[in-house]
Amino acid sequence: MKWAVITGSSSGLGLAMTSYLLEQGWSVAGGSRSGTDIEDENFYDLELDVTDAEAVDEFYRTLKDLTPKVHLFIQNAGVCEMNPVSKIDIENFGMHLATNTLGAFFMLQGLKPFLIEGETHIISLLSTASKFGYPEMAAYNASKFGQRGMLESIQKEWKNLKLRFTPLYSGAVDTPLWGNLNSEFSNERMLSVEEFLYVFDFVVNAPKNLRLADLTFIHREGFLE
Template sequence: MIDLKGKVAYITGGSKGIGFGVAQKLTGAGMKVAISGRTLKTVKKAAEYLGDENNVLALESDVTKLEDEKKAIQRIVETWGQLDVVLANAGVGNFAPVDELSDEKWHQMVDTNLNGVFHTLKASVEPLKKSKGYYMTLASLAGTNFFASGAGYNATKFGVVGFTQAAMLDLRKYDIKVSTIMPGSVATHFNGNEPDDTDAWKIQPEDIGDLVLDLLKMHPRTLPSKIEVRPTRPDKK
């Protein structure tokens, strides 16, 4: 997939943060990009910043619902005739000691972070078989490093890493590449953060976009299936 011009990508949770940063880089490389989120008005506003309607598609989809993802993929294929790249990026984080973590917040993370990546793959796998495409998940360093008050988040991100690696083994016979990206601290609105100058030490969303481009431009024979990425130097607090 070294020549990216005209290729079609789908990014869940693409209206802000990492998803939006990746979308900016992919449209800049000449790709057609569909972004989705739960609120269409918000997604449309983000799409306006990315490019004209011939190259950017705004979709309303809740990844916790398989039917939503099927409709989103159908719309993409009907609009552009193909699907080459999928980034399952949508995610939430609720942090509390396990004895204080509510059932509602636990299931919100499981439904979005873990069930969501399955739904996105399930909905997109047939078009990806046709294009010999690329499926990526956005995991986290929390998918290999556990921490206090992270029981629910750790559980889902450990699951995403395991799911993606197993899917990679299942799908490579179709020449579908599958990778999981595991960032450390990223300057986004995640968990109520409002990015500002104090986040300058963190990975920036566009840095993940550059990483995705690097993966797409890699020779088809080579697959970095699990990528850990972290700030060069941590906060000095």
């Protein structure tokens, strides 16, 4: 039985990847604060707040009762708000860092005992915002650049384990994340969740020795402006 763990399984890309993996026969442990309606004997809907180190420990204690090893880890949980510099306060900036950067770190830290040498595949939902700055996204940009740096550091530190790391530098995808932003961007200029899943399917099923080190994908009309 192959085990996948995914953070942020309750919405958007996380929910779509969870359903996809279950259809492909994986056992999946999903973590989120709000949970899902998915009913599948191979799905374990676990409570998780990635910003809370104790909650992350509890998540992994529960996971240990389900499986000793994780074949696929998907680092997906994330938050994004758009605000001009004048409106970003310590709370807002801190929420982005606590979730997207520090939360992502806690999850990788706790994953260590579950890793399978030469096997575990770690897919991280980075963003084009991990490479390029966007207006009114200073806090999100900082957290996603930070997540990228943190990931690259751990990848080098764990080199001897011969894991597979795939950072996904995704452009905008039409998910509930955008619904909460009050942005004026048209969702016709965003990738659909189905188009995202095309990339995800390619990544998950890529030959074991293939490392997709710099996968950036955006809508064919370019970046949102």
